[in-house]
Amino acid sequence: MSEKGEVDLTGAKQNTGVWLVKVPKYLAQQWAKATGRGEVGKLRICKKGNLGKAEVSFTLNEELTVIEGIEDKTVSAPREHPFTMQTVGGQTLAVFTENSSDKIALEGVVVQRAECRPAVSESYMRLKRLQIEESSKPVRLSQQLQSPVTNNYKPVANHTYNLEYDRRKKEEGKRARADKQQVLDMLFSAFEKHQYYNIKDLVDITKQPVLFLRRIYLKEILRDIGIYNVKGTHKNTWELKPEYRHYQGEEKTDE
Amino acid sequence: MATRNHSPGGPMFTVDYINKRDNDVGYVYYPEAEKPTTMTSLGSSTSSGTEYTVRVPKNTSKKYNIMAFNSGDKVNCSAWTQARMERDMSARRIYGEEESQDGAAGSEFGKKQREEARRKKYGIVTREFKVEDQPWILKVNGKAGKRFKGQKKGGVTENASYYIFTQCPDGAFEAFPVHGWYNFTPLAKHRTLTAEEAEEEWGRRNKVVNHFSIMLQRRFREQERGPDDEDEGEKSGKKKKKGGGRGGDLRIHDLEEDLEMSSDDSDSSMGDDGESKAKAKKDKGKGKGKKKKKKGGEHEALEDSDDGDYEGLEVDYMSDESSSDEEPEKGQPSKAEEHPKGIDEASESEEESEEEKPNEEETKEEEEEEEGKKTPVQAEKKKKKDSSGESESSDDSDIEGETASALFMKKRTPPKRGGGRGSAGSSRTGSRPGTPSIDSAATSNTLRAAASKLEQGKRPTPGPGTDSPAAKRLKMEPSSQSPAPSGKSTPQPPSGKSTPSSSDVQLTEEAVRRYLIRKPMTTKDLLKKFQTKRTGLSSEQTVNVLAQILKRLNPERKNVNDKMHFYLTE
Numbered sequence: 001m002s003e004k005g006e007v008d009l010t011g012a013k014q015n016t017g018v019w020l021v022k023v024p025k026y027l028a029q030q031w032a033k034a035t036g037r038g039e040v041g042k043l044r045i046c047k048k049g050n051l052g053k054a055e056v057s058f059t060l061n062e063e064l065t066v067i068e069g070i071e072d073k074t075v076s077a078p079r080e081h082p083f084t085m086q087t088v089g090g091q092t093l094a095v096f097t098e099n100s101s102d103k104i105a106l107e108g109v110v111v112q113r114a115e116c117r118p119a120v121s122e123s124y125m126r127l128k129r130l131q132i133e134e135s136s137k138p139v140r141l142s143q144q145l146q147s148p149v150t151n152n153y154k155p156v157a158n159h160t161y162n163l164e165y166d167r168r169k170k171e172e173g174k175r176a177r178a179d180k181q182q183v184l185d186m187l188f189s190a191f192e193k194h195q196y197y198n199i200k201d202l203v204d205i206t207k208q209p210v211l212f213l214r215r216i217y218l219k220e221i222l223r224d225i226g227i228y229n230v231k232g233t234h235k236n237t238w239e240l241k242p243e244y245r246h247y248q249g250e251e252k253t254d255e
Numbered sequence: 256m257a258t259r260n261h262s263p264g265g266p267m268f269t270v271d272y273i274n275k276r277d278n279d280v281g282y283v284y285y286p287e288a289e290k291p292t293t294m295t296s297l298g299s300s301t302s303s304g305t306e307y308t309v310r311v312p313k314n315t316s317k318k319y320n321i322m323a324f325n326s327g328d329k330v331n332c333s334a335w336t337q338a339r340m341e342r343d344m345s346a347r348r349i350y351g352e353e354e355s356q357d358g359a360a361g362s363e364f365g366k367k368q369r370e371e372a373r374r375k376k377y378g379i380v381t382r383e384f385k386v387e388d389q390p391w392i393l394k395v396n397g398k399a400g401k402r403f404k405g406q407k408k409g410g411v412t413e414n415a416s417y418y419i420f421t422q423c424p425d426g427a428f429e430a431f432p433v434h435g436w437y438n439f440t441p442l443a444k445h446r447t448l449t450a451e452e453a454e455e456e457w458g459r460r461n462k463v464v465n466h467f468s469i470m471l472q473r474r475f476r477e478q479e480r481g482p483d484d485e486d487e488g489e490k491s492g493k494k495k496k497k498g499g500g501r502g503g504d505l506r507i508h509d510l511e512e513d514l515e516m517s518s519d520d521s522d523s524s525m526g527d528d529g530e531s532k533a534k535a536k537k538d539k540g541k542g543k544g545k546k547k548k549k550k551g552g553e554h555e556a557l558e559d560s561d562d563g564d565y566e567g568l569e570v571d572y573m574s575d576e577s578s579s580d581e582e583p584e585k586g587q588p589s590k591a592e593e594h595p596k597g598i599d600e601a602s603e604s605e606e607e608s609e610e611e612k613p614n615e616e617e618t619k620e621e622e623e624e625e626e627g628k629k630t631p632v633q634a635e636k637k638k639k640k641d642s643s644g645e646s647e648s649s650d651d652s653d654i655e656g657e658t659a660s661a662l663f664m665k666k667r668t669p670p671k672r673g674g675g676r677g678s679a680g681s682s683r684t685g686s687r688p689g690t691p692s693i694d695s696a697a698t699s700n701t702l703r704a705a706a707s708k709l710e711q712g713k714r715p716t717p718g719p720g721t722d723s724p725a726a727k728r729l730k731m732e733p734s735s736q737s738p739a740p741s742g743k744s745t746p747q748p749p750s751g752k753s754t755p756s757s758s759d760v761q762l763t764e765e766a767v768r769r770y771l772i773r774k775p776m777t778t779k780d781l782l783k784k785f786q787t788k789r790t791g792l793s794s795e796q797t798v799n800v801l802a803q804i805l806k807r808l809n810p811e812r813k814n815v816n817d818k819m820h821f822y823l824t825e
Contacts, residue, residue: 007393009338012332021420040309041309042309045307089326095322
């Protein structure tokens, strides 16, 4: 357990300061399209602004300004984005990372919060308009079918189903009764896997014919080696007699 | 010679190297930690701004998350020496389904499919258990340090993205998207009450004088709970416990009662009782209601005293301040019918008829109720009394013969007992006066009382031991006792008689002889000693074997309170 939960505290110890910046969705999307080393733009920090405070502004790279909307409408995203700086307040915000191998590391502490706002411009308005159009489209759409659906005639009995049924009947022919030992073997191996079985499932497993006659046969065999219990769960299930059982967690003798 | 170097940088800064020998002062001037990057063009137009490149790395394997602490917690990450963080998977068992292993006993063929089909039919939609959304548990500075729980904050990445900007050594910024936001809150290291317990204590706040004892008792309960859980078959016929358990853990109501009342289902009733007792730890028993109802119904006709008797009765399990008086009796009558019947028949004794036994119980209960009325209405006192009252047959036998864990069941009525079992009325009345001294802290008294009771065996002691209201003293004693009789087999030190009650108590002649030598017992009590869960025998077998043993032992009989008791003299 040494490695798994251990948090790498180097970032905290060095008191690495990071910025937490809230970025609009479209900008994040554009950033995801960045190529090469991932450069997306430039950040400019001015010490002396209008108010004597630091002014931070982000300029998006030229090639990333193209936003493609639906139906091939392309809009140009604004390039200038001033940042609004905010204080962290009393809150302590730390940043931790999780590796693909589940290693956790503390990267640092947030020292500055900022919001990235687009500079209001013509291009921004167009972008917003595009977004509104896209989002106002209804999710569901009614469409008129060109041609009526013609391939669902209702058969009396499905042709394929019929074939399958016939095949099954043939396959399940009357098994010879002499197979008793085989059936027993099959039953035991089945009971090795699960303790309780439904009669239907047993019939299925042993491939005994479902006919009344045969089921009685199977039932006889079952009565020999198993017991029938109304378990309290609504199904009536069969299980092996105690002396035949050998389950883990049950100290029973072997058959 | 001094050399002057001018860096080829932009107009914004100059670098001057001046040899010290010149006695000049040299400045090295770097604006804002800015360094030339490969991609930046220095020389922005504004006067004092600097430009940095922003990069968004493409394929990082690391996911960035925010760990938010409250300002009031004054968390200083740099002060941490060591930290461990893991996902809190405790919700998994709520969501996950129990899987019986294939091939294991009890598995069914096709069970999973059937379960799934059933869920679909009823429209049960279970939310998936997503590991990603589980809270974090952060432990700082090892075992003695702080613990935090970090819950994921939803909606963070829906409309806007958060990015973490870190500055690289080369001056550029790198932006990483924030994957999740977790709010970390400190976890209390001290023990707290659960919601149900808190509710209950709240209801008693006006009556409880010593609030410090609340957590004390809770700690005792937890200690007991440890060993107790293992041996289920708590014989202590304390319905109280069961009622008490309703406060804390699972509540078994109707089904249990139905089972108990059904004459043929003694096993399950015993089993259920056992379980509920094992779970039941609350001594401030709540919820006895239903038992009471039944009992009231049965014995209405016989009682002389009337309405006032049922004043304290609880009808609903949620009622607080309920006296636990009637509970145990209810259990007893129902049991009484089945077991003594069997034993008596088997042993061909022409002793009491079966009616006697229920009647016995009824009279007992009547007395109980009356006494309950008489005693001042103090929740605990009443409870104690009643518990003491009813417990006679159950408690006594339980305490004496039973496992030490049974000993720890709360509500062991303190002192009073004195009386051996059986003599319900006499011992009760005798001991009643002794009880009123119990105060609120006295629930832990019961431990002590139980201990002293064991010590004294049958001697009627008005329980001096319980008059030690000081929580401290209680703490000392029970805690000293509790480790000792932990688990199943260690008997109470003072008592010489406690059986090595373990979960597999054997129904032997020797055991029965021991019980009977100690004090007179009814068949019912004997049966209680050898609960099916412990001996591994079915109830029929138990009855048969016990009958045979009794035949062999041929104990002496005496009628106490119209109840036939067996006893042996050495």
